[in-house]
Amino acid sequence: MTLRLFNTLTSQVEELAPVDGNELRMYACGPTVYDYGHIGNFRTFLQVDVLRRFLKLQGIAPRHVMNITDVDDKIIRNAAAAGVPIGEYTPRFENAFFEDLDALSVEKPEVIARATENIPSMVELIEDLAKQDYAYKTEDGSWYFRIAKFPEYGKLSKKDFSGITDGARVDVDEYDKDSARDFALWKAPKPGEYHWETSLGPGRPGWHIECSAMATKFLGDGLDLHAGGEDLMFPHHENEIAQSESASHKCFARHWFHVRFLLVEGRKMSKSEGNFYTLRDLLLKGYKASAIRMLLISVPYRQQLNFTFDGLAAETGAVERLRTFRDRVRSAQAGTETNPELADETARCRRNFFEALSNDLNTAEARAAIFDLVRAGNAAIDAKKLGAENVTQMLDLLSQFDAVFAVLEDNDARWTKFALDWAARENRLDQVSPELLAQNALGDEEIQALVDKRTAAKRARNFALADQIRNELAEKGVLIEDSKDGVRWKRK
Structure with missing residues (x-):
């Protein structure tokens, strides 16, 4: 089934397919590792994950490159404030980023490209631009891109820059999103600032040149797809196009995929509003990683998601309903x-699921199709009124659903424990909800011992003791499920 995806460059929904063979060359902007990632960041990474997972389900092999920006203004500033070199400062947050991706069941890209490991490629690209008069050097030793020489500037963001003049410059990574000024390719160092000695002179790369150099190094010219959050469309992605196409005189990327950011309880997320959340903040409040993933991908990527705690609680129930249904199907008495x-309803749900994702990754309609299956399957x-073939068909569709949504594997307790251990190491236990602390007062071995004691009490027909143990466990957030296959327990 053909995947049709909105292309920001053309403002149309178009077929997405590899130009050569069965490998789709995609580049997605990764994190700047100066702090822990927030849920707005992770919405973008999750939607890219849904895309790559669906490509694989369709038989297309993604060659996915993601950059790690491990040198920029914020990193230099924060590392200086911490009194450590950037090479010691950034690994902590890079490791945390990948831990958070694991907690959210995000697949790792095929290539992870760190800016600091690819400086020669950036220098080579800047020198190429300079030879073609797209780059110029200033008195302080910095290099800038000459926007006025690239007449197509603005074609991605659809902004009109016809009146821009040569020579107005900006040299910082955080700047006015509505203006166009010659942007820094190479920044001469301030006194005592970390830098590289190169043929361009001492300095470090600008933010935009990093992605252009690494994308073309690992994927070549003419990418099939470039992805990122909507906030990167201008100026970052516009600048990538300008410098890449000026150097190669070829199309930089055929398809552009941008994910909208989210609101939190109807407001823009910010620390000043008190509604700024990292993944770890939410885990320490007692929410499950699977529910966070489900909520962040529940709304299609081109629509703004309003992240609410009521919604997060609802997604916790939705994930549990799906897992319970799969367990019921697996253990059902089938004739x-x-x-x-x-069988007809399962086929209809399968068709609706694939059609929804093939039509611009409509995750809302795709999950609705699966919940239609849940209702029909539970009724049967x-x-x-269930046959063995029905069981096979439903489990197959659930497997295909989970190949994309990745919420059926119950590893939530693992990531809750991970967050608690992290909070203990970082002296942040004051951020843990009292309910979560109570629920995790018992270890897994202690819980199993109590469950076994309850089972023995039931066999001895000591139902009062069995009920007492069940109630004690429930107070500590542990639920017991009795089934024909035995006794199972799980944390709330």
Whole structure:
């Protein structure tokens, strides 16, 4: 089935397919590792993950490159404030970023490119631009890109820069999102500032040149897809296009994929508003990683998501419902005769699921199709109208759903424990909700011992003791499920 995806460059929904062979060459802007990532960042990474997972489900192999910006203004500023070199400062937050991706079940890209490991490629690209008079050097030793010489500047963001003049410059990474000024390719160092000695002179790369150099180094010219958050469209991605196409005189990327940022309880997320959350903040409040993932991908990538705690609680229930349904299907008493109505409904749900994702990654309609299956399947199980073929069909569709949504594996307790251990190491236990501390007062071995004691009490027909143990566990956030396959327990 063809995947059609909105292309920011053309403002149209177009087919996305590799130009050569079966490998789709995609570049996605990664983190600047100066602090812990927030949920707005992770919405973008999750939507890119959904895209690459669906490509794989369709038989397309992504060659996905993601950069790590491990040198920029914020990093230099924060490392200086911490009194450590940037080479010691950034690994902490890079490691945290990948831990958070693991908690959210985000697949790692095929290539992870760190800016500091690719300085020669950036220098070579700047020298190429200078030879073609697209780059010029200033008195302080910095190099800038000459925007006025690239007449197509603004074609991605659809901004009109026809009146720009040569020579107005900006040299910092955080600047006016509505203006166009010659941007820094190479920054001469301030006194005592970390820098590289190169043929360009001493300095460090500008933010934009990093992605152009690394994208073309690992993927070549003419990328199939370039992805990132909507906040990067201008100036970052516009600048990437300008410097890349000026150097190669070829199309930099055929398809551009931009993810909208989110609101939190109807407001823009910011520290001053008190509604700024990292993934770890939410885990320490007692929310599950799977529910956070489900909420962040529940709304299609081109629509703004309003992140609410009521919504997060609802997604916790939704994930649990899906897991319970899969367990019911696996353990259902199935006959030899197929239920034709359920078979037809399963086929319809499968068709709707794939059509939704193929139509601009409509995750909302895709998950609705799966919940239609849940309703139909539960009704058939309750009525004992289920054949072995029905079971196979439903489990197959659930597997395809999870290949994209990745929420059915129950590893939430692992990541809750990870967050608690991190809070203890970082002296942040005061940020843990009292309910979560109570729920995790018991270790897994202690819980299993109590569950075994309850089972023994039931066998001895000491139901009062069995009920007492169940209630004690429930007070500590542990739920017990009795089934024909035995006793299972889980944390709330």
